[in-house]
Amino acid sequence: MASPAAEPRRPSAPGPAHGGPLARARARRSNPLFRPQDAWRGRLQLLLALGLLAAALGCALFALGRYDADRGSAEALQSHLHPVNAQVLGAPTASSTGRTTGDPVAPVAWTGADGRSHQAVAVVPPLTVQGQTVQVWLDAAGHPAVGPASPTASAATAVSIGLCALVGCATLVVVLHAVARSLLDRSALRGWERDWRATAPLWTGRR
Known part of the structure; x- marks a missing residue:
């Protein structure tokens, strides 16, 4: 009695590509659909x-x-x-004389090294209010300058x-x-x- 024919096997699915990145790159380049x-x-x-x-x-x-x-x-x-401590005498206003346009300026008063009182308009920090003590920079002539x-x-x-x-x-x-x-x-x-x-x-x- 003849033995039954063996059932044909399905082709196995290709496994994952082996090798490192260089091998995979070579495999991709050998693909006819690969383009530059x-x-x-x-x-x-x-x-x-x-x-x-x-x-x-x-x-x-x-x-x-x-x-x-x-x-x-x-x-x-x-x-x-050189800096001095000055008292703000009035409300600050915007001016174009500061480091950037719109820097606040206000009238201030300070006492010099000679003990005399001085007044001038100087650049003051933002959010300064009248009566506050601020630091003002003076030049060699004793005039307020942009610090x-x-x-x-x-x-x-x-x-x-x-x-x-x-x-x-x-x-x-x-x-x-x-x-x-x-x-x-x-x-x-x-x-x-x-x-x-x-x-x-x-x-x-x-x-």
Whole structure:
């Protein structure tokens, strides 16, 4: 009696690709559907990440440089001025004579080193009220002058400039990446259309 024929076995599903990233990259490149544009997509992603990282580092260094320059200017200015404690005689008003347009100024009075009382209009800190005692900077002639920026103000200015520069640089990097990706996609689409025009007659029988 003949033994029954063995039941045909189904082909097993291919297992996961073995090897490291280099082996997988070689396997992808050996795929007939792999195109040069596919490799450039990965490179563009890497360039995008590197561009954003470079923008962040560059803007941070720029902000630190701006802070150091601001502190150097403040120290140089401070060497030519001296502070005195003055009493605010009136309500502060905005003026364009300060470090920036709109700095508050107010009439103040102080006692000089000679014991004499002096009065003048000087730049005062924000939120100053009448009757408050504030620090006023005087020049060599004893006249009120715009004082040097504080470390906090220098840091705030540097951070603001650095963030603005970062937003601008990051936007430029993202836009360039989007343009390059769009050109790459169009190139890939033209390649697929060209291959389809060559393959379609073989599949459909149309010419």
